[in-house]
Amino acid sequence: MPAPQEFIKYIDDKADAFIQRLSDAVAIPSVSSDASRRQDVIKMANWLSEQLQAVGVTTQLTDLGKQQIEGQELPLPPVILGKIGNDKNKKTILVYGHFDVQPAFKSDGWDTDPFTLVNDKATGRLIGRGASDDKGPVLGWVNVLQWHHENKKELPVNLRCCFEGMEESGSEGLDDLVARESKPGGWFDGVDAVCISDNYWLNTRTPALTYGLRGLSYYRVTVSGPARDLHSGVFGRTVYEPMTDLIYIMSKLVDNRGHILIPGVEDQVGIADEEEKKIYQALDYSIQDVEESAGAPIALSSDKVEVLMGRMRNPSLSLHGIEGAFSGVGAKTVIPAKVSGKFSIRLVPPQTPESVDPFVISYIEELFKGLNSKSKLEVESLHGGKPWVADHNHWNYEAAKRATWSTYNRLPDLTREGGSIPVTLTFADCLGVNVVLLPMGRGDDGAHSTNEKIDRFNFIEGTKLLGSYLYEVAV
Numbered sequence: 163m164p165a166p167q168e169f170i171k172y173i174d175d176k177a178d179a180f181i182q183r184l185s186d187a188v189a190i191p192s193v194s195s196d197a198s199r200r201q202d203v204i205k206m207a208n209w210l211s212e213q214l215q216a217v218g219v220t221t222q223l224t225d226l227g228k229q230q231i232e233g234q235e236l237p238l239p240p241v242i243l244g245k246i247g248n249d250k251n252k253k254t255i256l257v258y259g260h261f262d263v264q265p266a267f268k269s270d271g272w273d274t275d276p277f278t279l280v281n282d283k284a285t286g287r288l289i290g291r292g293a294s295d296d297k298g299p300v301l302g303w304v305n306v307l308q309w310h311h312e313n314k315k316e317l318p319v320n321l322r323c324c325f326e327g328m329e330e331s332g333s334e335g336l337d338d339l340v341a342r343e344s345k346p347g348g349w350f351d352g353v354d355a356v357c358i359s360d361n362y363w364l365n366t367r368t369p370a371l372t373y374g375l376r377g378l379s380y381y382r383v384t385v386s387g388p389a390r391d392l393h394s395g396v397f398g399r400t401v402y403e404p405m406t407d408l409i410y411i412m413s414k415l416v417d418n419r420g421h422i423l424i425p426g427v428e429d430q431v432g433i434a435d436e437e438e439k440k441i442y443q444a445l446d447y448s449i450q451d452v453e454e455s456a457g458a459p460i461a462l463s464s465d466k467v468e469v470l471m472g473r474m475r476n477p478s479l480s481l482h483g484i485e486g487a488f489s490g491v492g493a494k495t496v497i498p499a500k501v502s503g504k505f506s507i508r509l510v511p512p513q514t515p516e517s518v519d520p521f522v523i524s525y526i527e528e529l530f531k532g533l534n535s536k537s538k539l540e541v542e543s544l545h546g547g548k549p550w551v552a553d554h555n556h557w558n559y560e561a562a563k564r565a566t567w568s569t570y571n572r573l574p575d576l577t578r579e580g581g582s583i584p585v586t587l588t589f590a591d592c593l594g595v596n597v598v599l600l601p602m603g604r605g606d607d608g609a610h611s612t613n614e615k616i617d618r619f620n621f622i623e624g625t626k627l628l629g630s631y632l633y634e635v636a637v
């Protein structure tokens with residue numbers, strides 16, 4: 163059943179107010195990985211819970227306990243559970259999103275303050291951290307509910323919400339909560355299907371439905387030696403330097419074509435046959451798309467199928483940074499005493515963090531042993547999440563397809579996402595129901611990057627899409 167025309171018109175009429183609400187959300191720097199921002203993540207939870215209550219959602223802030231981070235004990239941000247309706251004759255749909263964001267500093271290369279939403283009328287872009295990932299989509303649900311609440315219109319489905327504040331940091335504590343609330347009498351009892359809007363179209367033109375996510379295994383490798391940072395003029399060529407050992411190890415993890423060098427990891431994944439390659443060939447995607455969204459002509463291959471498989475169905479290993487290394491301006495001549503290299507592996511079925519960890523840890527330990535260094539090594543797995551693939555021949559996907567058609571007059575690309583949303587598989591497993599990913603933003607939104615944006619068009623049409631989905635899935 164299509165969404166009512168009055169709903170569609172209302173979303174257009176209220177566009178400026180919705181953008182103001184997005185601006186208010188972006189202004190709360192809810193960075194989950196930064197201990198000094200934890201109170202802002204909690205503030206964001208309270209703010210969002212109030213927004214949901216104002217549009218008729220019964221909410222509950224669920225405490226997840228504490229977390230050890232950077233040597234401190236910190237409260238985990240609460241999860242917002244929400245509920246509207248309990249009609250036995252309606253389907254029950256659970257929507258999930260997250261209100262935490264990745265770190266952002268103007269000095270990273272942002273053109274404007276990351277936590278002040280810029281409404282650039284010339285380009286139609288709404289620029290700010292979290293605009294696309296994931297505050298825009300989460301507020302899309304609030305926008306949908308606002309019309310129903312203001313106009314006293316019943317939703318076509320029973321709605322359950324789960325909004326978390328730790329997605330960008332491993333969703334700590336959430337799996338246990340989902341398992342608990344999926345039991346009879348729990349908040350998610352009776353859920354028929356799940357919808358998540360927290361990823362992106364493949365390109366800038368074609369809406370997408372996403373039926374797969376890669377998993378993630380995040381590592382920290384620490385090499386330490388001297389009791390304190392040293393003067394390289396006094397100690398250079400005199401002592402074992404931690405950074406030298408760490409760089410050696412980091413350089414042996416992946417080659418510059420993206421091949422993972424850790425024996426055993428790539429072997430876990432089957433090779434695509436010609437049938438599977440046709441799926442990627444059929445997608446609306448070009449090398450130009452990847453190069454435009456990366457901002458430079460740097461694709462690993464000129465073959466679109468190779469590039470798409472690299473993102474969607476093959477594992478990848480990325481080096482992220484080195485904590486403790488000199489990175490400031492100027493030419494400090496220091497020998498850092500302790501350095502930690504960070505890298506992660508994006509996983510695909512049948513890989514899991516548990517199945518790759520032993521390969522990674524023993525490989526790094528062997529590499530280090532071969533160095534005969536007097537420094538010390540520590541390898542830690544920081545957080546992980548399993549990959550997920552769903553059946554896209556399901557009524558949940560059919561409903562999302564119809565909603566896409568009625569919103570954009572186009573059929574969506576069926577994609578697998580290179581990123582990770584760890585709780586997706588938990589919902590699928592604990593509830594035994596289908597999950598659809600219904601992205602709002604475009605492939606060039608720059609999630610996790612500088613100048614993250616969502617186009618005004620995508621925010622407003624995406625709101626209509628989420629509303630239309632609830633009507634289409636109801637029948």
Ligand SMILES: C[C@H](N)C(=O)N[C@@H](Cc1c[nH]cn1)C(=O)O
Pocket residue numbers: 295296329330331332360361378580581582583584609
């Ligand atoms: C796809 C989703 N919007 C997202 O960005 N997920 C993150 C999850 C994560 C896990 N550790 C840190 N972040 C991602 O894919 O990086």
Ligand SMILES: [Zn+2]
Pocket residue numbers: 264295330609610
């Ligand atoms: Zn993210």
Ligand SMILES: [Zn+2]
Pocket residue numbers: 260295296329360361
């Ligand atoms: Zn996200």
